[in-house]
Amino acid sequence: MLHILYIIAITAEAMTAALAAGRRQMDWVGVIIIACVTALGGGTLRNIILGHYPMTWIEHPEYILITAGASIGAALLASMMKKLKLMFLWLDALGLVVFTIIGCRLAMDLQMPMLIIVLSGIITGCGGGVLRDILCNDIPLLFRKEVYATASLFTGLVYIGIMQLGYGTHAAAIIAAVLGFILRLLAIRYKWQMPKFVYNEKEEF
């Protein structure tokens, strides 16, 4: 089931990334690259940092075709996607929790310490969006807006916490996904933001 959710998640991520590329007037090559980096970049970054080879998309090149296809589809159907915005926000939130749990589980399989398991989830969940923003020449949204990394952190903590209580990994994954998903949707609905640190001293160190 995690596998099916993963496919849905990379499709949703690719489609929203394609719109981000369209806002910057990229050509179709740019659209596809941005989509692949956004959908597959978080897991790739995590694997590079953990030294875990090969990449998922090298073992399953069909994932690249799915993201490329989804991004082209989104570009063609852009005007329609506008009306489906809410659905995409939901799918993006789904992607966040699914990616996070996959990232946690991989680090757990590699016998990583607790803190690294949580971090692996956050990198997998949020890394793709950060790479997208770097390529689009923006300050990553993640650092300034919305309870996004926080929802990923929360999902990871719940996932680990429930397993510590003696429950199986499946039960933990489902509960963590549902709670993380709800947190993210509430954050979108009520425009929750983390407190900001504003420092106006101009001179750089």
Add this chain to the structure above:
Amino acid sequence: MLHILYIIAITAEAMTAALAAGRRQMDWVGVIIIACVTALGGGTLRNIILGHYPMTWIEHPEYILITAGASIGAALLASMMKKLKLMFLWLDALGLVVFTIIGCRLAMDLQMPMLIIVLSGIITGCGGGVLRDILCNDIPLLFRKEVYATASLFTGLVYIGIMQLGYGTHAAAIIAAVLGFILRLLAIRYKWQMPKFVYNEKEEF
């Protein structure tokens, strides 16, 4: 012969990168770093993603000296380079196809699936320029201008296609390089561009 072309290619890439650094008023440290990242970054990125160690430039540190030297030379001779602009565009096109073929061949030696072989060529051919643009704080040119990634994709497809037809890797490399090179030069000459995807809906997902 691919080796000699490789040396020419990293030299050309380093020299054009030095000018990009000069346009942003970097000091000589910045010029050298931008040059090395541009000339050697594509192959480095590919190796990191494929988990293929050690890096070429760690086995052959002389490549770093060549790119550093070429960038300093370009900075000193900048006024002359202006007149040689056409030559550098040609050398840059040569670099693109040579890097692409080297990237394809490496992935082939690692028994990667077809799609990854083509991607490995594109990452090797275009990755250095993307990293240069990230460091220069630009949206990568690749995503917005000219038939650049497309020429790399075309070169890789021709290379693989010809080998599938039963020809040897040398013949395939030469034919792919010549055709890719011609495509890139035609694209420069006639200012070919890929179709753009323009999406004006302001609100971010």
Add this chain to the structure above:
Amino acid sequence: MLHILYIIAITAEAMTAALAAGRRQMDWVGVIIIACVTALGGGTLRNIILGHYPMTWIEHPEYILITAGASIGAALLASMMKKLKLMFLWLDALGLVVFTIIGCRLAMDLQMPMLIIVLSGIITGCGGGVLRDILCNDIPLLFRKEVYATASLFTGLVYIGIMQLGYGTHAAAIIAAVLGFILRLLAIRYKWQMPKFVYNEKEEF
């Protein structure tokens, strides 16, 4: 002793990075991520390039807690830090030479060639700041201001040079650290800059 200096260095780097994040109105998630990337990113980048696993902070997750804590502390005490600016510039300079020597030593342990040892020091010393500037959407300061990478290069060269003269690695580390530190402080004090390469030809290659 290098270990204690390392802890001081990542703390100082995390605190100055937090202020950089605050200047861009990031929320606390952004502040912590920027701080961790700045303090631990140089070594991580070096390990990825050298293919040296696992990462230091995966073996010692407490380093992540230290940098996260230091960044939160800096955000809370920001007004006080302003008065301590000079101290932080000193600690940052200390971090630069300590990171550089650690980077050189690791590459040396891996039997890398001379040039790669020096480069490993520079990547470790300067990589975190470059990643911070990429995430903050700036052209890396390193490429435009101050004798920073040059102080790192100098430290690495002195370190290797003294060992070549037959002295032990401890003596070499201390002498290189002191001389590199002095060079950096002199550069800050007298606002030394490397010569710039200014190239005004607008048209991009």
